[in-house]
Amino acid sequence: xxxxxxxxxxxxxxxxxxxxxxxxxxxxxxxxxxxxxxxxxxxxxxxxxxxxxxxxxxxxxxxxxxxxxxxxxxxxxxxxxxxxxxxxxxxxxxxxxxxxxxxxxxxxxxxxxxxxxxxxxxxxxxxxxxxxxxxxxxxxxxxxxxxxxxxxxxxxxxxxxxxxxxxxxxxxxxxxxxxxxxxxxxxxxxxxxxxxxxxxxxxxxxxxxxxxxxxxxxxxxxxxxxxxxxxxxxxxxxxxxxxxxxxx
Amino acid sequence: xxxxxxxxxxxxxxxxxxxxxxxxxxxxxxxxxxxxxxxxxxxxxxxxxxxxxxxxxxxxxxxxxxxxxxxxxxxxxxxxxxxxxxxxxxxxxxxxxxxxxxxxxxxxxxxxxxxxxxxxxxxxxxxxxxxxxxxxxxxxxxxxxxxxxxxxxxxxxxxxxxxxxxxxxxxxxxxxxxxxxxxxxxxxxxxxxxxxxxxxxxxxxxxxxxxxxxxxxxxxxxxxxxxxxxxxxxxxxxxxxxxxxxxxxxxxxxxxx
Numbered sequence: 451x452x453x454x455x456x457x458x459x460x461x462x463x464x465x466x467x468x469x470x471x472x473x474x475x476x477x478x479x480x481x482x483x484x485x486x487x488x489x490x491x492x493x494x495x496x497x498x499x500x501x502x503x504x505x506x507x508x509x510x511x512x513x514x515x516x517x518x519x520x521x522x523x524x525x526x527x528x529x530x531x532x533x534x535x536x537x538x539x540x541x542x543x544x545x546x547x548x549x550x551x552x553x554x555x556x557x558x559x560x561x562x563x564x565x566x567x568x569x570x571x572x573x574x575x576x577x578x579x580x581x582x583x584x585x586x587x588x589x590x591x592x593x594x595x596x597x598x599x600x601x602x603x604x605x606x607x608x609x610x611x612x613x614x615x616x617x618x619x620x621x622x623x624x625x626x627x628x629x630x631x632x633x634x635x636x637x638x639x640x641x642x643x644x645x646x647x648x649x650x651x652x653x654x655x656x657x658x659x660x661x662x663x664x665x666x667x668x669x670x671x672x673x674x675x676x677x678x679x680x681x682x683x684x685x686x687x688x689x690x691x692x693x694x695x696x697x698x
Numbered sequence: 699x700x701x702x703x704x705x706x707x708x709x710x711x712x713x714x715x716x717x718x719x720x721x722x723x724x725x726x727x728x729x730x731x732x733x734x735x736x737x738x739x740x741x742x743x744x745x746x747x748x749x750x751x752x753x754x755x756x757x758x759x760x761x762x763x764x765x766x767x768x769x770x771x772x773x774x775x776x777x778x779x780x781x782x783x784x785x786x787x788x789x790x791x792x793x794x795x796x797x798x799x800x801x802x803x804x805x806x807x808x809x810x811x812x813x814x815x816x817x818x819x820x821x822x823x824x825x826x827x828x829x830x831x832x833x834x835x836x837x838x839x840x841x842x843x844x845x846x847x848x849x850x851x852x853x854x855x856x857x858x859x860x861x862x863x864x865x866x867x868x869x870x871x872x873x874x875x876x877x878x879x880x881x882x883x884x885x886x887x888x889x890x891x892x893x894x895x896x897x898x899x900x901x902x903x904x905x906x907x908x909x910x911x912x913x914x915x916x917x918x919x920x921x922x923x924x925x926x927x928x929x930x931x932x933x934x935x936x937x938x939x940x941x942x943x944x945x946x947x948x949x950x951x952x953x954x955x
Contacts, residue, residue: 500826524832535827537819549831553734599831 457506468663484660490643528600536584543580590621626652748850759858763865785888787866801904813933816916817926851905911937
């Protein structure tokens with residue numbers, strides 16, 4: 451279980467998070483929605499310890515993430531980055547098996563390669579891409595490799611940062627389905643940030659809307675369309691009219 | 699008043715940068731002795747920084763040695779001291795020109811590429827990805843590069859010294875009508891161990907500076923292509939200035955007595 455209690459973060463005079471309270475149960479798929487620049491990525495990075503919040507507490511299974519020992523703590527996480535964030539200098543299988551080739555989860559090279567190829571198959575890629583470099587792959591294939599890397603060490607928690615950004619609708623649909631299948635299959639806790647409503651409906655058990663540094667609304671996906679929050683309604687409809695200011 | 703305020707702000711900014719670089723250097727050194735280590739990355743950097751810089755350093759040394767022989771011959775002729783060409787070429791190459799020009803050439807090649815590579819990794823979230831994969835970016839990216847540059851630059855400079863002296867030798871025997879045996883004998887007789895050691899120590903310091911500046915500016919790169927471009931330029935400029943500044947200090951330390 452992940453719990454954020456009154457988490458705030460500012461960069462200089464700009465307040466990004468202003469007292470976030472959110473709870474994600476184990477095995478649950480929580481999708482955070484909100485406009486660009488509302489602090490979704492900052493929130494995710496605070497949970498991972500990439501950014502330290504100015505105040506508030508973040509708990510993972512009841513343990514304060516700021517006090518957790520870094521290596522075992524990070525071993526519980528997998529993350530799919532918005533642009534893939536694959537390492538250019540490594541081949542595809544070395545990217546996928548990165549965690550399995552070094553550190554506390556190190557395995558023999560052949561075993562790590564076999565696991566990497568198995569994970570690549572799981573995301574719909576054949577073994578012949580294993581020895582290619584990321585730059586040789588299309589955007590959709592890079593996303594799949596990123597997904598394979600995120601699940602390679604069988605993490606308890608998986609974060610997805612804008613998983614369908616930059617993909618065509620068909621490939622976006624494939625990635626959404628893969629995410630849903632993998633999360634259910636692994637029983638992992640998932641936190642996804644996106645503003646793609648198709649992704650939200652495909653991936654989410656629960657939805658939280660972030661606006662102006664605060665959680666505006668949170669609830670099960672089934673209740674999202676009927677919710678009366680005007681901010682949420684405007685966001686779902688994608689309308690320029692409403693309480694959220696749109697710059698034209 | 700605003701003029702004074704601007705000077706004050708610039709001074710404070712400069713001191714802050716020195717502080718940040720000092721902390722970065724201290725952290726880099728401290729990570730050298732704390733596991734985990736990444737030997738494969740280190741070997742890769744040895745090849746890239748050391749072996750692949752050899753043509754640049756070798757050509758620089760060859761032409762510099764040749765030009766130095768011509769200059770010393772021409773200057774020495776004014777007071778009938780043409781015979782000092784072999785010894786001055788050797789001392790000049792080994793003490794000063796070998797390490798300084800070698801350092802500057804490697805700064806242009808390595809500091810720029812390291813800053814661009816790490817800067818791009820930062821912009822494309824690869825550094826964040828390293829952290830989420832339980833890998834410390836400083837241990838994985840900075841330590842192998844700094845250690846490889848610190849160890850390989852003395853070797854590069856030693857090879858460059860030999861090539862530079864050979865450049866002077868070739869010009870000496872083909873253009874200045876020196877006897878080949880006498881030229882070599884003059885070179886060896888006048889060169890002392892301290893000359894070579896001081897040059898190699900300088901090279902090690904310059905190697906540390908080059909990789910450190912590349913990594914520092916890459917890690918602190920701004921966003922987008924412009925941010926990475928600025929980081930690359932700053933890495934080369936700061937490495938070059940620090941090489942020239944530290945060269946003066948090291949020369950004082952070795953030869954002021």
